[in-house]
Amino acid sequence: MFIMKNRIKTVLCLALCLMAYISAAVSVRCTAQAQEAENVSGAEIKPSELYARSAVLMDAGSGRILFAKNGQEEMPMASTTKIMTCILVLEEGDLTETVTVSEEAASQPEVKLGMKSGQRFRLKDLLYSLMLESHNDSAVAVAEHIAGSVQGFADMMNRKAEEIGCDATYFITPNGLDAEDEKGVHHTTAEDLARIMKYCITDSPERDGFLEITRKESYTFSDCDGNGNYTCNNHNTFLKMMEGALTGKTGFTADAGYCYVGALQRDGRTFIVSLLACGWPNNKGYKWSDTKKLMTYGIENYFYREISPALPQNTVKVENGYNGGFPGKEPAEAGLRTGGGTQKLLMKQSEEVEEELRLPEKIQAPVKEGDRLGELIYTMDGRILAVYPVFASESVGKRSFSVCLSYIAHQFLGR
Template sequence: MEKKKREYGKQVITLALCILFIAGLILGAAGIIPTVGKQPTEEMVPAAGYILAGQEEDKEKNSTNIQLYARSAVLMDADSGRVLFGKNENERMPMASTTKIMTCILALENGNMEDMVTVSSYAAGQPKVHLGMREGQQFRLKDLLYSLMLESHNDSAVAIAEHIGGSVEGFAKMMNRKAEEIGCSDTWFITPNGLDASAADDEGDERVHSTTAKELARIMRYCIEESEKKEEFLEITRTQSHFFSDAEGKSSYSCNNHNAFLSMMDGALSGKTGFTNNAGYCYVGALRRDGKTFVVALLACGWPNHKDYKWSDTRKLMQYGLENYEYRDVYEQPELSPLTVEGGVPDSGRPYDGAYAKISVKEQDQELQLLLKDGETVEKKIRLPHTLTAPVESGSEAGSIEYYLDGELIREYTIITDDDVEQMDFRWIAGYIWSLYAL
């Protein structure tokens, strides 16, 4: 009896050793042993009609020759934020009273329109153009915003800044923080009214109150497209006239909109003029027509007596956008092949067959409409590793598809796995061999 037990034990041990040996061979052949816990290097794998990242051809950007008076100018697609035309668009320059679009949107976002604003001596002492307020007077914040945007009153700007930010300096910090939030790295606010000024920044470097045409357009885009107070901003800036009194009802005031662009072109949406001796005439405005929204920003667009240069440039740029750009749906459903899963259990259940995971674009908005002109093309790039490493869970992020226009990323779509793939470990191999032996 004891002899039979010893013989049976030897058979079990021999079988176990055989299983381990065969498992080792299978695991080695499957590439598991050297790759367990090691993630493959991510590389670009091509799919039909797609260009690999880093392998795209250099293409010369279409140049458009538009003669403008402005030293710096931008035509921007307000939907995407893409610059459709630029002239010295990244040059820092003073922007005068176009500053007040930032003052207005910050007051709308951080204040109560029925708040009573008390006028300080500093606010009352601001130079023209001004409302003519007196120290100690009180006004509704809402009324001062109409004064700010329709008549461009400098004293109203300071009164608003002191009320919202506690001081002009505190409000300037809010302005710069908001500018940074919306992607403006070359903009520096010092005053809420746009009067020429210089001051040290946080690093101690002397800077002047300035922006770029591109970033001024970006700020306007935020005001009319992205801010939670965009409707209130548009209502104020499109109003032709506004009448109000101070809190005591002793003094009455009237404001008329000086943005001539509102009656110049169909679809004119909003805008703000500006002028100082250093900045020259400046303007930022928006237009919406036929489902397209454009923003124009102009800096240093003439000095006296050339007040109308800004209207000529604005019309020219808006007309260029309307006539040359149309929306096109550029999204294409990609053909994605399954990815090899190293160390994965094949669907067949046979260890020497390859394991694969199907992949697809994650369910999301798969429409991509871009404002394009004739001849413009979109580059599509796919980013995927050559292989995945088991285990793989369905719904895991595997890569991405990116759409580029003029070298800038416009939209990114996530590619996910559609299958669960189990890891082919020793336990699974042992079970597989045992099942063969049992048969």
């Protein structure tokens, strides 16, 4: 009996020790997992972690650059050029029109549709050839149709680039093949390429048409005479790589290396990634690795915060102002109000917004209600995020001789 009791005590002791060990192990594991998740979500990306020589992560809503690696370095961009070609054709052309192929278009190198001089296609069909298969001959054919020549279309591309704020981009060809003229080489920057994509998906009046074409999985067509049967498949692997993938365009030339620009939308947030010189042959997958890394960084770290205009002061002094009562020499005061409402900005938790009220210490009378007196500016890291106009919320007259005389008359004569 005594031996049995000792055995029971021993078994119970071992069981309790085992339970304590398991509990401690689970606790340590959970703590480690939580710390690991915290580290992943808050980790900064180092430029050295990316394969691309130049890379940008942009908030498509505001155009703010969230991350950059050599983002302003000018480089060739290969077939990512074709996002500009596509959006210009959508804006300037009629997709039901017929395109007649020139010898210049038919002579373009691979990758190409294989069109022949004199062959006729619908403009709409060639845009799918352009964006899904990246056909170089289709790019020249649509460019010549819209502008009359490749040079004329390149001029249109450069004007549009300047219009949307791309001051470090120069287009020579509509297909992105390596090219050079007296003004330089065909090039852009990662920042400018992201701006062009932002224009294509958020600002252009033809943004829906652009997304419809670039998101199509496959497209089949024939020429206007019913000859040939062409099938185009979408080679943008990113569309199936991440939840919320929106659009994108790949590119490669000997000078440019592998390039990519793509967009993702999730939980009301839209991110754009642009990559230049992201590896050469045998490194074809580098662009997908970098794109996923940057998109994940954006998704896990940037969330919307609201900025509402709040004036640090409610009035401004009005020199020689008069708003009733004794017309003394002391400045009167005019009430202030802001224009505009709440704005949402993608920000990291660690980022802080700075507020600056640009308003004269004193203003001269008279002041009318609604007069713009200054502005309330919100900035972060020296970049302006939002600007709110500051108006007078009431009118303030001018203290003049007649005002003083009227006051005296009222006080002493009761008039």
